[in-house]
Amino acid sequence: MTTDVTSRAQEAYDALVAQGMKLDLTRGKPSAAQLDLSVAMLGLPGERYKAADGTDTRNYQGLQGLTELREIFAPVLQVPVEQLIAFGNSSLELMHDTLVHALLSPLPGAERRWVDEEKVVFLAPVPGYDRHFAVCDRLGIELLAVPMTSEGPDMDVVERLVAADPSIKGIWCVPKYANPDGVVYSDEVTRRLASMPTAASDFRIMWDNAYAVHHLTDEAVEVADVLALAAEAGHADRPFVFGSTSKITLAGAGVAFLGASPANVKWWLALTGKRTIGPDKVNHLRHALFFGDAAGVAAHMEKHRALIAPKFAALEKVLTENFADTPGVSWSTPKGGYFVTLTVPEGRATRIVQLAKEAGISLTPAGATHPGGDDPADSIIRLAPTFPPLDEVEKAMAGVAVCVHLALAEAS
Template sequence: MTIEASTGALERARKAYGELVARGLSLDLTRGKPAPEQLGLSDALLALPGTGRYRAADGSDVRNYGNLRGLRELREIFAGPLQVPADQLLAAGNSSLELMHDCLVHALLGVVPGAESRWADQERIAFLCPVPGYDRHFFLCERFGIEMIPVPMTDDGPDMDEVERLAAADPAVKGIWCVPKYSNPSGVCFSDETTARLAAMPTAAPDFRIFWDNAYAVHHLTDEPVEIADLLAACAAAGNPDRALVFGSTSKITTAGSGVAFFGASEANLDWLLAKNAKRSIGPDKVNQLRHAMFLRDEEGVRAHMERQRALLQPKFDAVARILEAELGGTGLAAWTSPKGGYFVTLDVPEGCAKEVVRRAAEAGIVLTPAGATHPYGNDPRDATIRLAPSYPSLEELEQAVEGLAVCVRLVGEERRNGER
């Protein structure tokens, strides 16, 4: 681009940004929440289980105490999607993040199977964190003083050469965070080879754990759902049956604030968690579990329900891709993902520009997830990655927000080209 052309592009970008600010928008793309229309697909849950219908399949009264494992009929529905046999799956409260939190706390204050001591008694504890990644995983590590070691993501999952090197070299490395299908925020799906290497790799820590957060197991956006390898089975086959801790929930399937969370693992890990949970609870909300089992019915019912979810979500993801291509395609100022499922789009802008793009967008009334949230400690060393959450706004609001975001990217990018940043 000539100096004259570059200067002209900057002036046009400034004019467009001024017009954007003058519109006085108030739009929010910060978190991947289901839209009201998505939540409405599960309104029938609120009428269940109904008067007198309070017996589980085993005849137990769901209104009473007990059954820390959760209702078997619901565990059987999600055994397939989560790739965990029903006998090795727990149905708990509404939050899988809460289960991850508890597993970390119990590992710090207790002794996990295969450990020599409590994690809290060891001088240093570290987790491998594929980046870009899920900020709430990073918040948990920060909360408990667990060191985070970034590992680059590839198109097949985390860079396994680096993961294997770090896990084998350092006994303080106790685990790795994984969102294996339609990963948050990149949409990456782990290859079978990646899963096999995670299951079989040597680790310096005998109590190494894979926190397998399969949050988007059934959240497809195309006619060709991606299937991933069964980590729990791979770990057992590799002689590391206790390595995998599998998490999932119905939070983005039915009702986000009152869903059901799941935990899958080896028998040794199940016994460990159940023994700890018995001290903090006399059983989960089995009434809610029963209403979910009645509403979803079976695995086919889950698939049908998620097709209705997809009908609401896919047009929004299509709109993001269409607008970004129309406004930024060919400019060299941005690259973005086209996920086949999940809840997020990752936007990469020129290095050193993400924070400024987010700031300019906020000034124009478009609130984005803070730049850096996709990395441990909120620090993206390249300052280039922005996470977009298209699910919650209406389609019209989303289109306005992405068009406005593109204006901000052009402005900041042209400022960089002209040496002003």
């Protein structure tokens, strides 16, 4: 019986390999059709260079970024306008720089610079975003994995760790439609993060709200206002909020944002003023004119949804048809964001990714969702369906299903 199943799975796999596919579900990139939605931006701001407040965007000045763009994104990112910075083209860069600044100059509330600490540790809810982990690796910040639940990080674990150990200086959070499992933090998790006692006086939440408006359903999911909750709890300086238009307008040519307490903003701008005279305000104006207001952002995101929701539906369909009754196989059904997490029986993820690769289907390496690239259970695979056209997503997922069947049959 088992042999039959294995040989059938092997046959299907051989047929898949024979097709000589070349498909890619690795990274969360917008497709060309999504980028086309913002192509009109390339003609902006045209000959116009004066902002609403009279700023000549062609010239120096305005380290905090253009006010009219900050006004549009303040409600999107739940940050008061005066506490929001609009900056360069990458939020990852802002996260990196913020940690470099904290290493080299004491944060508000810090006793010393982080380089003068014996060690600096960040909590990494897993599965998580590999580039967050890479920033820490680069800067010598240790990562300590904590488990995710369906409502955010396991707060019993987080509270216990941060209360006991002053070397734990921060936590990575993707609060809405998390990369990679699509989890949305509950209000209770956010409240606990904002108010929990920490042994470190300079503990920070890296609140990476990368998918704030990236809905895949009619429900515009909201998360709690972390800055307000932290301020109410007496920890105003705890959160750094990040976001960008990378997956709203042009990935690589968008605008990134940072929001924080007045003290953090002052600290950040003073240090950043040493590395640049200011951000690209022409791009800020381009974005402000393109959107008009926050409703313009929401309307634009509807167009993205129309393009990518069918890809997520295709992925869901293949998984349901193949694995609805398969023990140990489950997947996330995100209401937004860019990723689906496929969970397979322990020890099988690496094998599936390898089989897919040999069949010409690139998947994110197994383990990428964990610090050090090591998923101890070897059971998590991140799927990113946005970039390829719909027919390729369908083909690639059918191929992934064949690989999962074979990897499971091999282990039975």
